Amino acid sequence: MTQAGTAIAPALGTPVDTGPALRFLLLEDSDDDSELVTHQLKSGGFHFTSETVKTAEQFRQTVRTLRPDIILADYNLGEWRGMDALDILREESMDIPLILVTGALGEVTAVDCIKQGAADYVLKGGLTRLPLAIRRTLEDKRLREQRKHAEEELAAKVKELARSNRDLEQFAFVASHDLQEPLRMVAAYTQLLAERYRGKLDENADKYIGYAVEGALRMQALIRDMLAFCRVGRTASDRNHADCNAAVRAALLNLRATVEETGTVVTYHQLPFVAADPTQLIQLFQNLIGNAVKFHGKEKPLIRVSAERRDDKWQFAVADNGIGIAPEHKDVIFVIFQRLHARNEYEGNGLGLAICQKIVEQNGGKIWVESEAGHGSTFLFTLPARCERERA
Amino acid sequence: MTAEKKPEILLVDDNPADLYLFREALGAGEVESLLTTVPDGEEAIAFLYRSGKFQSATRPDLVVLDLNLPRKDGRGVLANAKSDPNLRLIPIVVFSTSCSRTDIVDCYALGANCYVSKPGSLGDFRKAVQSIEHFWLRVARPSA
Numbered sequence: 001m002t003q004a005g006t007a008i009a010p011a012l013g014t015p016v017d018t019g020p021a022l023r024f025l026l027l028e029d030s031d032d033d034s035e036l037v038t039h040q041l042k043s044g045g046f047h048f049t050s051e052t053v054k055t056a057e058q059f060r061q062t063v064r065t066l067r068p069d070i071i072l073a074d075y076n077l078g079e080w081r082g083m084d085a086l087d088i089l090r091e092e093s094m095d096i097p098l099i100l101v102t103g104a105l106g107e108v109t110a111v112d113c114i115k116q117g118a119a120d121y122v123l124k125g126g127l128t129r130l131p132l133a134i135r136r137t138l139e140d141k142r143l144r145e146q147r148k149h150a151e152e153e154l155a156a157k158v159k160e161l162a163r164s165n166r167d168l169e170q171f172a173f174v175a176s177h178d179l180q181e182p183l184r185m186v187a188a189y190t191q192l193l194a195e196r197y198r199g200k201l202d203e204n205a206d207k208y209i210g211y212a213v214e215g216a217l218r219m220q221a222l223i224r225d226m227l228a229f230c231r232v233g234r235t236a237s238d239r240n241h242a243d244c245n246a247a248v249r250a251a252l253l254n255l256r257a258t259v260e261e262t263g264t265v266v267t268y269h270q271l272p273f274v275a276a277d278p279t280q281l282i283q284l285f286q287n288l289i290g291n292a293v294k295f296h297g298k299e300k301p302l303i304r305v306s307a308e309r310r311d312d313k314w315q316f317a318v319a320d321n322g323i324g325i326a327p328e329h330k331d332v333i334f335v336i337f338q339r340l341h342a343r344n345e346y347e348g349n350g351l352g353l354a355i356c357q358k359i360v361e362q363n364g365g366k367i368w369v370e371s372e373a374g375h376g377s378t379f380l381f382t383l384p385a386r387c388e389r390e391r392a
Numbered sequence: 393m394t395a396e397k398k399p400e401i402l403l404v405d406d407n408p409a410d411l412y413l414f415r416e417a418l419g420a421g422e423v424e425s426l427l428t429t430v431p432d433g434e435e436a437i438a439f440l441y442r443s444g445k446f447q448s449a450t451r452p453d454l455v456v457l458d459l460n461l462p463r464k465d466g467r468g469v470l471a472n473a474k475s476d477p478n479l480r481l482i483p484i485v486v487f488s489t490s491c492s493r494t495d496i497v498d499c500y501a502l503g504a505n506c507y508v509s510k511p512g513s514l515g516d517f518r519k520a521v522q523s524i525e526h527f528w529l530r531v532a533r534p535s536a
Contacts, residue, residue, distance in 0.1 A: 180489050185409045188513070188514045192514055220513075
């Protein structure tokens with residue numbers, strides 16, 4: 001049996017809630033107690049409507065139609081218990097706070113009820129506490145919803161950011177890939193012009209063609225590196241059994257011309273296996289050793305590659321005796337397209353170290369540099385060691 | 393292939409600038425060969441089956457195939473030629489700008505005899521063309 005809901009004016013001298021009326025649902029089999037609770041709500045200053053139900057079936061129906069803001073439930077309702085209402089709420093997927101308003105309840109039982117999801121409990125002997133318990137419960141719910149909303153918003157933003165990042169990488173990849181073909185034509189035919197007509201036009205023509213060839217070749221290198229940068233994130237990395245000795249050997253083979261030209265000496269001994277993508281590992285060593293050769297000082301370049309075990313990671317060092325890096329530049333050198341030197345001093349497009357950073361981070365490590373201008377640089381990076389299972 | 397017959401190459405490429413470079417590089421190479429060019433995959437297949445306007449075509453000793461072609465692309469040509477017991481004996485070299493792992497693996501899976509990326513510089517392009525010619529027409533033993 002339900003009691004018709006009525007808006008009740010608050011007693012004088014109590015705080016008054018403004019805004020829409022709160023909807024209370026009372027679960028109470030004693031009409032007297034129901035009256036007492038309603039009276040307490042009234043004198044608590046609530047602007048509200050309320051309904052009272054007695055049976056589980058009534059509760060289920062009323063909770064659906066009324067959608068109450070809060071439920072005040074007696075513990076013992078004859079055939080069922082106020083706590084059973086929580087199960088019904090769960091079945092109905094409704095998140096409505098429930099306060100037990102009950103006669104004497106043992107401390108153990110009370111704690112148990114809170115554990116099972118009751119928001120609070122108020123003894124019928126101390127009903128004056130009820131308004132405070134309700135306000136606190138409603139405030140908790142509001143905060144909980146606010147936090148949930150903020151979390152959902154954040155998750156949506158993160159997802160959106162990841163998607164736009166993916167789109168951007170996809171765009172960079174496709175654009176670079178498709179630029180290769182027309183650029184190859186420009187490079188090949190300007191070279192053909194240079195070859196066939198050198199000295200046959202005039203001095204300026206030779207110079208112009210020379211600039212065109214140089215520009216096209218530089219752009220090819222840039223596109224190649226941009227593709228390499230994009231690929232690090234695109235291809236699923238095969239992080240297993242990567243032999244760093246083999247990677248350094250392969251890197252040196254790719255760098256053979258410059259290494260021989262500059263008389264560079266590279267030393268490395270018994271480097272470990274790491275859990276990393278072998279192709280990316282070659283690129284990583286190639287870029288770091290290549291940089292060490294490029295930025296050499298007055299002396300013959302000496303490069304030492306070494307590794308130390310640090311817990312579950314290996315820490316690598318690529319140390320050189322080159323021109324070094326000023327402390328204020330230690331972080332910016334890893335930023336994409338960031339360069340520290342004019343093109344006529346050192347060739348480059350500012351992608352090499354950005355690629356290194358992306359590779360190391362993609363494989364679960366960190367990269368940084370220790371250096372002093374004029375005293376060489378040491379690039380350090382970590383990579384996960386092979387796991388024990390693989391070692392067997 | 394008799395001693396006096398010049399080896400024949402079928403080049404499938406729709407870019408006139410590449411056709412010119414290829415011909416130029418072949419001309420400077422060591423092997424004297426005949427070069428026929430077709431601009432798309434459908435013509436390539438018609439040529440290999442000697443159908444339509446290619447009734448009098450001769451069987452090429454080597455096919456050099458670009459990947460991105462109008463009408464039927466390079467993958468289509470590979471799929472077609474490599475599933476024919478007779479045509480599959482003709483070596484097909486894929487010669488494409490793409491260095492994408494997927495393209496390379498796809499082509500080998502379809503039965504390409506090898507995959508060569510078109511190099512960016514003129515010198516390397518010539519070297520690539522001449523080593524394709526040298527290997528497939530001089531070093532490798534033909535099926536017929």
